Amino acid sequence: METEKPARRRETEDRRNEGIASGVEGFNERARRAVNDQQLHDSIELFTHKSVAGRNAVLNALPEAPELRERAYRIKQETMANLDRYLEQMADAVEARGGNVFFATDGEDAVRYIGDLAREKGAKVITKSKSMATEEIELNRRLEEDYSDLGLEIVETDLGEWIAQLAGDTPSHIVGPILHMNRKRITEVLSRTAGEELPPDVEALGSFARRRLREKFVTADIGITGANFGVAETGTVATITNEGNARLVTSVPPVHVVVMGIEKLVPRFTDLSVFVRLLARSGTGQKLTVYTNFITGPRGEGELDGAEEFHLILMDNGRSKLLGTEFEEALYCIRCGACLNVCPVYRQTGGHAYGSTYSGPIGAVITPLLKGQGEAKDLPHASSLCGACWEACPVGIPLHDLLLKLRNQQVEEGLAGKAQEIAFKGFESTMKRPVLYRISSRAGRLAQKPLKKDRPLPGPLGAWTGSRDLPPLAEKSFRELWKEGI
Amino acid sequence: MSDRAEFLGSIRHRTQAGRYRPTNAPDVAWTRKGEPRESEPIDDPPARFIEELEALGGHGRCVGSLDEARECVLELAREREAKLLVRWDVEELDELGVDGPLGEAGVEVAVWRDLADFREVAEKAEIGLSTAEWAIAETGSLVLEHGPGKGRTVTLLPPTYVAVVPVERILRTVPEAIEKYAGGVLPANVCFHTGPSRSGDIEMSLFIGMHGPGDVHVVLVG
Numbered sequence A: 001m002e003t004e005k006p007a008r009r010r011e012t013e014d015r016r017n018e019g020i021a022s023g024v025e026g027f028n029e030r031a032r033r034a035v036n037d038q039q040l041h042d043s044i045e046l047f048t049h050k051s052v053a054g055r056n057a058v059l060n061a062l063p064e065a066p067e068l069r070e071r072a073y074r075i076k077q078e079t080m081a082n083l084d085r086y087l088e089q090m091a092d093a094v095e096a097r098g099g100n101v102f103f104a105t106d107g108e109d110a111v112r113y114i115g116d117l118a119r120e121k122g123a124k125v126i127t128k129s130k131s132m133a134t135e136e137i138e139l140n141r142r143l144e145e146d147y148s149d150l151g152l153e154i155v156e157t158d159l160g161e162w163i164a165q166l167a168g169d170t171p172s173h174i175v176g177p178i179l180h181m182n183r184k185r186i187t188e189v190l191s192r193t194a195g196e197e198l199p200p201d202v203e204a205l206g207s208f209a210r211r212r213l214r215e216k217f218v219t220a221d222i223g224i225t226g227a228n229f230g231v232a233e234t235g236t237v238a239t240i241t242n243e244g245n246a247r248l249v250t251s252v253p254p255v256h257v258v259v260m261g262i263e264k265l266v267p268r269f270t271d272l273s274v275f276v277r278l279l280a281r282s283g284t285g286q287k288l289t290v291y292t293n294f295i296t297g298p299r300g301e302g303e304l305d306g307a308e309e310f311h312l313i314l315m316d317n318g319r320s321k322l323l324g325t326e327f328e329e330a331l332y333c334i335r336c337g338a339c340l341n342v343c344p345v346y347r348q349t350g351g352h353a354y355g356s357t358y359s360g361p362i363g364a365v366i367t368p369l370l371k372g373q374g375e376a377k378d379l380p381h382a383s384s385l386c387g388a389c390w391e392a393c394p395v396g397i398p399l400h401d402l403l404l405k406l407r408n409q410q411v412e413e414g415l416a417g418k419a420q421e422i423a424f425k426g427f428e429s430t431m432k433r434p435v436l437y438r439i440s441s442r443a444g445r446l447a448q449k450p451l452k453k454d455r456p457l458p459g460p461l462g463a464w465t466g467s468r469d470l471p472p473l474a475e476k477s478f479r480e481l482w483k484e485g486i
Numbered sequence B: 001m002s003d004r005a006e007f008l009g010s011i012r013h014r015t016q017a018g019r020y021r022p023t024n025a026p027d028v029a030w031t032r033k034g035e036p037r038e039s040e041p042i043d044d045p046p047a048r049f050i051e052e053l054e055a056l057g058g059h060g061r062c063v064g065s066l067d068e069a070r071e072c073v074l075e076l077a078r079e080r081e082a083k084l085l086v087r088w089d090v091e092e093l094d095e096l097g098v099d100g101p102l103g104e105a106g107v108e109v110a111v112w113r114d115l116a117d118f119r120e121v122a123e124k125a126e127i128g129l130s131t132a133e134w135a136i137a138e139t140g141s142l143v144l145e146h147g148p149g150k151g152r153t154v155t156l157l158p159p160t161y162v163a164v165v166p167v168e169r170i171l172r173t174v175p176e177a178i179e180k181y182a183g184g185v186l187p188a189n190v191c192f193h194t195g196p197s198r199s200g201d202i203e204m205s206l207f208i209g210m211h212g213p214g215d216v217h218v219v220l221v222g
């Protein structure tokens, strides 16, 4: 049993009627603090720099990358246009394999389903594998509060997520949840859990975590995972990890629950050949993630391990609102984190400044969309509209266009306040040229001429284009401009 | 609680009513200049497989006979000073014939059938032994199909994992492997297993052997 209870509660408000977990107001204030935090800055720089370099190298070695990106986009487009049909197909396929399917309109539904299941099973220990969907609905906190009589011990098993949980912290990046913590801090957190002073080296810390989490893996009553993809045709759920935690969470406990956002669907199993290659390369610079794992229903007749019960929760939680609207493309996201890594704003502020489960460009887009513009007014402005996110996105989501549309919507709905104008005036004006360049290039496309030839950025573009130069992001001066601007 | 028909109905309504068609698809003509390049050719799949696996920190060997493969497994058991090895209950591994020699060497062999508590065995074993349905040259991956006799945790819980795979099961690419399951019925669990378990969550420093085996060996028999 861990010594500390995760103290997940953040400032304020009632989130029962959700959207997604966040206190999203106040980006500017949080960003200002983050920008002045040198240690945070160094941590973010280390992570994003390495990630971008790794991604570029491995994507450059994949000649068909541009076609894959296009196909990924088309597949998601087709999926969303027929989402009801594919959801039904998936549900039928899972049921045909002896699994249970539950449609959850929001987090409340999902929490209740899992809580009731835990009660029915008399569960004590729940192991969880990193899942943005369950972060989004604050599953852990709500289970602990709403089902406090069950005395559940809910254990995150991704190393980073576990450390965040022990520290009462939240993930600050989709792929690198604790990139904001340096080794010193991590050593403190784990030493407290161990009840002894651990040496500050990765071997010792990792080994301790392995031992401690292994106890949880083998005693858990229920395993909860998210889904990187769901396959309508076969009812298969893909969980993709390097550590192997999702595989353990789904192989050892007798019950496996999947919480999957409805947008995670793809029609056919073979579509995964596009997505698993893009995800591994874009997310972590690998050709394939260590455990690219496909689960179809509960264990079969005669199998000794694997969950005996399989529960699939298909969760909407605001997503379907975007279907058939000009914001639909936000649903194509495969949560690779690439857009965060290349974003000049994210690279200065880190993930927590966004105050939402989802940070970076994709967070700035989907937080207001899922939660409502009124509650996340700042976020569409937390961007320079430089377009690096779109360039990096393996599904080709035009994130900067979506941000611009959100800003326009704010103006139309009279939501745009003074705060945004003041905060971003200095910033935006300096970014004018890139802004204009991007938008026009998106409309007219073939304007190939880069603004400045002498500024090759840690090129997210390189990977897709091979030969086209990046327009400048004015990255160096951004920090100063930011400080002046705010 | 949400009713299925209602849930799907509302989604159907949204996808159909006033549908906005995104026009901003990524444009391949724009994203690439010049002729498409060829993928790096894979001339010698077994060699490429081993190269890729070793780049990830795994260990690969290609041997000419089952006898040599058996020797590899025995040697590994000796080196790791294993007391218990757990293996899949499949024909290929019966033929490999490691059980007897391992027993003589003082290594108990647990075969994946009729186990009272699989956790105990898989947790206690120092080595897990399996075969694989396919291997993928371009990534150094094993395609593990699980089912009766073919436990998932055999490949997961022991700190050392070794797979003995006939060389003719090597495929070149990931899409080729995925294509094997096109339109078909999948086993309850298929895993593309690529190298040792790892984590980079602490300052991006690589930690090998996070939750699964950190010591991964593949013996190709051809």
Ligand code: SF4
Residues within 6 Å of the ligand: A282, A332, A333, A334, A335, A336, A337, A338, A339, A340, A362, A389, A392, A393, A394, A395, A396, A397, A399
């Ligand atoms: S928006 Fe694109 S780049 Fe960003 S996380 Fe999603 S898939 Fe990755």
